[in-house]
Amino acid sequence: MTAPRLIVDADACPVRDEILRVAGRLGLETIFVSNGARPMRPPGGNTRIVVVTEGADKADDWIAEAATPTDICLTNDIPLAARCIAKGAFCLSYKGHAWTENNIGSALAGRELSRHLREMGMGGGPPPMAQADRSRFLNALDAMAQAALRKARASL
Numbered sequence: 001m002t003a004p005r006l007i008v009d010a011d012a013c014p015v016r017d018e019i020l021r022v023a024g025r026l027g028l029e030t031i032f033v034s035n036g037a038r039p040m041r042p043p044g045g046n047t048r049i050v051v052v053t054e055g056a057d058k059a060d061d062w063i064a065e066a067a068t069p070t071d072i073c074l075t076n077d078i079p080l081a082a083r084c085i086a087k088g089a090f091c092l093s094y095k096g097h098a099w100t101e102n103n104i105g106s107a108l109a110g111r112e113l114s115r116h117l118r119e120m121g122m123g124g125g126p127p128p129m130a131q132a133d134r135s136r137f138l139n140a141l142d143a144m145a146q147a148a149l150r151k152a153r154a155s156l
Contacts (some may be wrong), residue, residue: 002070004148006030006141007063007089009075010040010049013093018138019074021049022123026145031066033059070152072144078107090144095129096136100156 006023010032013019022045023030030047034040035054043049054057058082065071069088075081081091081099091099099107 001153002068004028004070004152005068006083006145007071007073008032008072009059009063009077009080010034011059012076013074015074015134015137016043018134018141020045022138022141022145023047026149028145033063035059035137038144049143070148070155072140072141072148078104081107090148091143092137092140092144094137096138096140098140126151 002121006017006019006028008030009036010016013032016032016060019030022028024045030043030045031050032040032043032047033050033052035058038049050062052062054087060083063073063075063080064083064087067084067087067089070090071084072092072095073081073084074092075084076094078099081093082104083100084091085101085104091104093099097138126131
């Protein structure tokens with residue numbers, strides 16, 4: 001197995017600095033995947049930016065195809081997380097929620113229910129990112145990265 005990488009669904013990522021901090025400390029390659037809709041400055045270090053062709057789900061397709069069992073996919077997109085989990089990858093939301101085989105089914109169902117309620121004029125979007133969310137994300141990413149490193153070492 002290869003060394004763990006952080007693969008980031010970058011177009012709406014509010015935690016770039018936190019990702020780069022963990023990646024730098026642990027020496028992990030980081031790939032920010034974008035459709036180019038939002039400009040990104042090159043972050044430097046062991047980091048690269050992949051800009052896919054414009055179109056619905058092109059960045060998601062790239063991430064899902066690239067994901068390996070030691071990679072960590074960082075996204076708030078539940079269907080993308082499900083695709084990455086199906087490939088054996090680790091997945092984490094930007095608020096520090098780990099997506100797993102045990103919880104992704106209920107997350108997909110909840111997403112569909114929320115969509116239906118919004119169509120009926122009920123409910124709203126998620127609350128804005130708070131400092132507590134950033135702290136939770138940083139702790140969860142560090143723990144997940146350590147687990148991915150252990151998994152990679154065990155497969156050697």
